Amino acid sequence: xxxxxxxxxxxDDERRAAVQEAASRFYRRKTLYSKLFLGATSLGLLIxxxxxxxxxxxxxxxxxxxxxxxxxxxxxxxxxxxxxxxxGGISNAIEGTALVFGMALLMSxxxxxxxxxxxxxxxxxxxxxxxxxxxxxxxxxxILFGIFIYTYVVERMHFQLTGLAxxxxxxxxxxxxxxxxxxxxxxxxxxxxxxxxxxxxxxxxQVMRKIVLRYALPRMLTAIMLSASRGIGETAPVLLxxxxxxxxxxxxxxxxxxxxxxxxxxxxxxxxxxxxxxxAIALLLIVVVFVLNLASRIIVARxxxxxx
Amino acid sequence: MSIEAAVLTxxxxxxxxxxxxxxxxxxxxPYRILIGAFAALIxxxxxxxxxxxxDQSIPGWQVAGWHFFYGTNxxxxxxxxxxxxxxxxxxxxxxxxxxxxxxxxxxxxxxIVFLIPRRARLAVSSIVELLAFVPSVxxxxxxxxxxxxxxxxxxxxxxxxxxxxxxxxxxxxxxxGLMLGSMVLAVMIIPTITAITRDVLIAVPAELIEGGLSLGxxxxxxxxxxxxxxxxxxxxxxxxxxxARALGETIALFLLLGALDPNHPFPRGLNSGLATLSTxxxxxxxxxxxxxxxxxxxxxxxxxxxxxxxxNLAARLVVRRSLQRLQP
Numbered sequence: 001x002x003x004x005x006x007x008x009x010x011x012d013d014e015r016r017a018a019v020q021e022a023a024s025r026f027y028r029r030k031t032l033y034s035k036l037f038l039g040a041t042s043l044g045l046l047i048x049x050x051x052x053x054x055x056x057x058x059x060x061x062x063x064x065x066x067x068x069x070x071x072x073x074x075x076x077x078x079x080x081x082x083x084x085x086x087x088g089g090i091s092n093a094i095e096g097t098a099l100v101f102g103m104a105l106l107m108s109x110x111x112x113x114x115x116x117x118x119x120x121x122x123x124x125x126x127x128x129x130x131x132x133x134x135x136x137x138x139x140x141x142x143i144l145f146g147i148f149i150y151t152y153v154v155e156r157m158h159f160q161l162t163g164l165a166x167x168x169x170x171x172x173x174x175x176x177x178x179x180x181x182x183x184x185x186x187x188x189x190x191x192x193x194x195x196x197x198x199x200x201x202x203x204x205x206q207v208m209r210k211i212v213l214r215y216a217l218p219r220m221l222t223a224i225m226l227s228a229s230r231g232i233g234e235t236a237p238v239l240l241x242x243x244x245x246x247x248x249x250x251x252x253x254x255x256x257x258x259x260x261x262x263x264x265x266x267x268x269x270x271x272x273x274x275x276x277x278x279x280a281i282a283l284l285l286i287v288v289v290f291v292l293n294l295a296s297r298i299i300v301a302r303x304x305x306x307x308x
Numbered sequence: 309m310s311i312e313a314a315v316l317t318x319x320x321x322x323x324x325x326x327x328x329x330x331x332x333x334x335x336x337x338p339y340r341i342l343i344g345a346f347a348a349l350i351x352x353x354x355x356x357x358x359x360x361x362x363d364q365s366i367p368g369w370q371v372a373g374w375h376f377f378y379g380t381n382x383x384x385x386x387x388x389x390x391x392x393x394x395x396x397x398x399x400x401x402x403x404x405x406x407x408x409x410x411x412x413x414x415x416x417x418x419x420i421v422f423l424i425p426r427r428a429r430l431a432v433s434s435i436v437e438l439l440a441f442v443p444s445v446x447x448x449x450x451x452x453x454x455x456x457x458x459x460x461x462x463x464x465x466x467x468x469x470x471x472x473x474x475x476x477x478x479x480x481x482x483x484x485g486l487m488l489g490s491m492v493l494a495v496m497i498i499p500t501i502t503a504i505t506r507d508v509l510i511a512v513p514a515e516l517i518e519g520g521l522s523l524g525x526x527x528x529x530x531x532x533x534x535x536x537x538x539x540x541x542x543x544x545x546x547x548x549x550x551x552a553r554a555l556g557e558t559i560a561l562f563l564l565l566g567a568l569d570p571n572h573p574f575p576r577g578l579n580s581g582l583a584t585l586s587t588x589x590x591x592x593x594x595x596x597x598x599x600x601x602x603x604x605x606x607x608x609x610x611x612x613x614x615x616x617x618x619x620n621l622a623a624r625l626v627v628r629r630s631l632q633r634l635q636p
Contacts, residue, residue: 034528038423041531044415045423045432048502051495052439055450062453114346121343130351132621137354139549139620140613141556143586147609148357151364155602172357175350205339226441233443236558236586240593260445264559267452276453282446289441297434 056286062276063283071280075247076262079271087274090281095248096256100163101232103252104170108231109224112175116182116220117208137176145173146237154241161243163256169237174227181223185216218303222296229292233285235260259285358613365610368603376607380573382583384592389604391585393573395611398584400575401561402554404490405497410547412494413501418531420502421509433506440499448560451492456483456564464579481579484566489582492564493557497550504549504627508542509535511631545627552619556612558586585612 070089077088119131149169153159189212197207213220243255244265257265263278263285369376372389379390420433460483471477481487512535520530536543566581568588575582583591585608592605 030526030529034526037528037532038419041415041419042423044412045419045436047412048416048436048439048498051450051498052435052442054454055442055446058450058454059446111346111350114343115350118343118347121340122347127347130347132624133351133354135624136617136620137357139552139556139616139623141558141586141616143556143558143589144361144609144613145357147589147606148360151602151606152356152360155364156360172353176354179350203339204336208339229441233441233445235443235445236590239559239590260443263445263449264563267449267563278449279453282449285443286446289443290438293438293441301430 059279059282059286063279063281066277066280067283079269079274084271084273087271087277090259090262090277091248092246092257093259093262093281094284095250096163096242096245096261097232097258099250099252100166100238100242100256100258101170101228103164103167104174104231105228107167107171108174108178111171112178112182112224112227113220115175115179116186119179119183120186120212121204121208131180134176134180138180141236142173142234143236143240145169146240148172149237149241160253161241161255163242163252163254166238166242166256166258167252169241170231170234173234173237174231177230178224178227181227182220185219185223186212188219189215218299222299225292225296229289232292233260233289235264239264361606361609361613365603365606368605368607370603372604372607381570382568382573382588383570384588384601384604389607390573391608391611393568394583394585394588394608396574397565397568397582398555398586398612398615400582401486401490401493401565401584402551404486405493405554406547406551408491408494409498409501409550413498413546413550414505414543416498416502417505417509418535420506422527422531422535433503436502437499439495440503444496444557444560447492447496448563451488451560451564455492456488459483459488468579476577477579478577479579481577481581482566484564485579485581486565486575487578489561489565492560493554496557496560497554500553501546501550504546505539505543508539508546508627508630511542512538539630541626541633542630545623545625545630548619548623548626552616552623555619556586556616558590562587562590585609585615 072089072094073091074089075092076090077086079086115134119127119134146169149165149172153165153168154161159165193211193215194207197211198204202210238258239261242258242261244257244261245255246257259281263281266274267278269275368389371387372391376389376391377395378392379388380392381388381390382393416436420429420436424432460481464477464481464483464487467477468480473479516534516538517530520534521527525533561584565583565587568583569581572580589605589608589612592601
């Protein structure tokens with residue numbers, strides 16, 4: 001082809017044919033590159049999917065056989081060489097998670113909503129600094145919240161390793177995330193509504209309570225659910241301050257075991273059967289997290305449809 | 309003067325408006341105090357957070373000294389506090405994870421934004437983001453019970469054979485180590501980078517894309533020559549945020565990285581074990597006795613905090629600036 005192109009085409013027909021061929025060659029190469037590039041991006045998407053499916057597949061396949069009513073409601077037992085399958089249940093961890101995480105939610109939800117309102121209402125430099133601080137805290141390694149609670153509450157205030165310390169660690173961890181997300185929800189309220197309220201002579205507190213909060217409630221709920229699903233899976237900060245226990249004692253002022261810390265403890269077990277028990281706990285956790293996630297996504301999708 | 313007139317003239321000193329303003333300001337005070345108190349509370353707690361870790365690390369600095377930053381002999385049990393291998397471990401695991409995760413994430417984000425039909429976009433990106441909500445301990449378990457046996461029995465013996473025991477596969481590892489850790493870490497940060505890159509790509513003005521297409525460029529060319537350069541800063545920010553998440557990852561890496569070899573504090577290949585700042589915090593927390601070890605733990609925390617905090621701050625600035633530039 002190159003030699004043909006170098007020979008000066010004589011007639012108009014030859015010239016036209018040469019141009020056409022060059023153009024189609026260029027076009028074919030161009031579309032080939034384009035297809036390769038698009039193929040590479042789809043490959044990326046495919047690879048991004050694989051781990052999720054692998055995790056879900058393994059968790060369900062290996063975990064489902066452990067889950068019985070007895071497993072959920074009895075305390076754990078230590079296996080021995082002769083009784084390798086004697087692992088008991090995980091009632092202590094379920095109770096611990098309910099207690100520690102429930103307490104953390106009780107503390108962090110009201111605080112986060114108030115902080116979100118504060119961020120929403122004020123525009124000063126101080127609040128700007130607070131917002132930046134909160135955003136930096138969101139990205140902080142979660143283990144540092146455990147270190148903070150350990151150094152301040154356990155070490156300085158001579159607290160024991162208790163469930164309450166775990167709740168505090170989770171609270172400090174969740175509040176930045178929750179408050180920034182809730183503030184986003186508040187910002188979604190149309191200015192027309194708040195201005196109408198203010199124009200009618202309502203006070204700011206009234207506008208907040210009767211218009212903004214009411215309007216933003218579903219979105220705030222999703223923000224809280226998403227932050228909570230992040231918090232319930234945290235291991236490191238809780239692990240440092242919570243101690244561990246074998247019985248479900250429903251007492252925040254004693255050591256507790258949560259689902260995540262129990263996973264951490266038994267995965268290093270000497271016994272295969274007990275080691276695989278973590279899949280069952282992972283299954284419980286993943287179900288909780290995904291249900292929270294899906295529910296919040298459905299709420300958001302509903303809302304979007306309603307507004308359109 | 310009527311209220312309309314006051315608004316029009318912009319003159320606030322009318323009798324009625326003044327009174328109304330004063331009254332409303334007066335009754336807003338409790339509300340302002342309430343929300344201000346909560347803001348102050350959380351601000352105080354966060355300041356306390358920094359103060360507490362810095363304050364508790366002082367005895368640690370007295371023990372470890374400058375040796376902490378350049379010493380290579382880390383052995384918590386024998387009170388040898390040279391943390392350079394740990395800092396290196398934190399950086400190398402993150403770097404390798406980024407090398408694996410960045411191409412995948414950018415490809416996935418581009419496919420989500422430009423390839424997938426608009427109707428399926430939400431569903432597909434939700435599935436990818438679901439990965440971000442899987443608790444990190446489950447990634448650890450998955451790596452520990454699923455990926456590690458696979459690496460140990462299939463992948464690594466083959467790699468060692470292919471590389472003839474040369475670097476970076478010079479040792480027959482146990483499956484645990486740098487390779488396993490950074491693979492799982494990459495999986496953990498893919499959703500973060502994908503989600504932010506997707507947002508940045510969506511913000512690329514449609515006129516640019518349409519202009520490119522109307523000039524006869526193919527879709528691949530438009531993506532590579534127009535979409536990528538336009539959103540470059542945003543993507544860098546996304547990568548940095550992913551890096552910040554990887555730098556602080558604790559429990560999964562603790563389960564997957566194996567043990568730090570005291571004779572070779574820096575990993576000799578992809579099969580060798582190592583430790584990072586955060587895994588070493590967890591590993592040694594059970595051995596605390598007296599204030600000095602806690603001080604050293606706090607030194608580790610402080611270094612981690614500074615590294616991650618700076619990375620995060622930089623990432624947020626970059627992302628915000630690029631989104632502002634694209635959406636004036």
